[in-house]
Amino acid sequence: MEVIDILREVSKRIYENVKDLAGTEHAAGDFGRGAGGDISRNIDIIAEKTVLDYLKEVNFPCVVLGEECGRVELSENPKGFVIMDAIDGSANAVRGVPFFCSSLAFATENKLSSITDGVITNLNNGEMYWASKNKGSFFNEEQIKVHNKDPIYKIVGINTSGATTELMKKLYPIFENHNHTRHFGANALEMALFARGLMDIFIDLRDKIRIQDIAAGYLIVKEAGGLLLDENLNPLDADLSYDTRVSFIAAANQKILDEIMSQI
Ligand code: IPD
Ligand code: CA
Ligand code: CA
Structure with a gap:
């Protein structure tokens, strides 16, 4: 089985196991703080267990870097890392807002x-x-590509959850100059929508994004032809560490990137 088939199969299993839980009291059960620093909810734990159980079932030799469970070594001779955000958009999932996903990368x-x-589901x-790398x-x-024409409505994704006053002041011209700004509350799924061409740019300059929030989106955006840059407009890269926090800009093309960056 190829790595991508393993990640796709386990994503389907997460969907089967959590699809009726969103918005229920059962989803919200509090399991204390996870490795990523947020409260782990029952829905997070059920989804992570689905992944760990399946990777063990197929004997996939890897180290899992889970947002809640932390580093789990499934083999003494690992082929690499499975970077797991089993539920991205936990607040939406717990409240029943229909915008949350799983994000798995290798x-x-x-x-x-x-x-x-x-894989983002x-x-x-x-x-x-x-x-998969070099395969689209x-x-x-x-097959999907970022939106590379002048859009009928320009949609600017911008994550401002918990942004500082200083950052909000910096971003203000974007809000003033654009009528269609969006933030839906699940970073990975927002990157996926961007890769599919449904947004023209997606910006998160809060320095809060963990590797689990971005890993699958990183490849999906790049393979869809998007630019993926850090806050200094260099190609985004980072260590797979629990301390890593990134800011990023995903842009469909240089024109929209230049337009937005000239405003802030
Ligand atoms: C969160 C979501 C959210 C983003 C936060 C993340 P979680 O992930 O991606 O959109 O604003 O920074 O922590 O906690 O729901 O997995
Ligand atoms: Ca997340
Ligand atoms: Ca999560």
């Missing part, structure tokens, strides 16, 4: 740039976004 080395496979409907990005079975 990396051969300790760097985002060594990711070879990524919309856990409200089972739709799957996936990519897909939405279910259809």
Whole structure:
């Protein structure tokens, strides 16, 4: 079985196991703080267990870097790292807002740039976004590309959750100059929508994004032809560490990037 097939199969299993839980009291059960620093909810634990159980079942030799469970070594001779955000958008999942997903990626080395496979599954409907290095990005079975024409409505994704006053002041011109700004509350699924061409740029300059939030989106965006840059407009890369926090800009092309960056 190829790595991508393992990640796709386990994503389907997460969907099956959590699809009826969103918005229920059962989903919200508090398990204390996870390795990523947030409260682990029952829905997070059920989804992570689905992944760990399946990787053990197929004897996949890897080290799992889970957002809640932390580092789990499943083999003494691992082929690489499975970077797992079993539920991205936990607040939406717990409240029943239908926008949350799972994000799973495989990396051969300790760097985002060594990711070879990524899968993001919309856990409200089972739709799957996936990519393998140099093989393109897909939405279910259809190849996807970022939006590379002048859009009818320009949609600017911008994550401002918990942003400082200083950052909000910096970003203000974007809000003033654009009528269609969006933030939906699940970073990975937002990157997937961007890769599918549904947003023209997606910006998160809060320095809060963990490797689990971005790993699968990193490859899916790049394989769909998007630019993926850090806050200094250099190609994004980072260590696969629990201390890593990144800011990023995913842009469909240089024109939209220049337009937005000239405003802030
Ligand atoms: C969160 C979501 C959210 C982003 C936060 C993340 P979680 O992940 O991706 O959109 O604003 O920074 O922590 O906690 O729901 O897995
Ligand atoms: Ca997350
Ligand atoms: Ca999570």
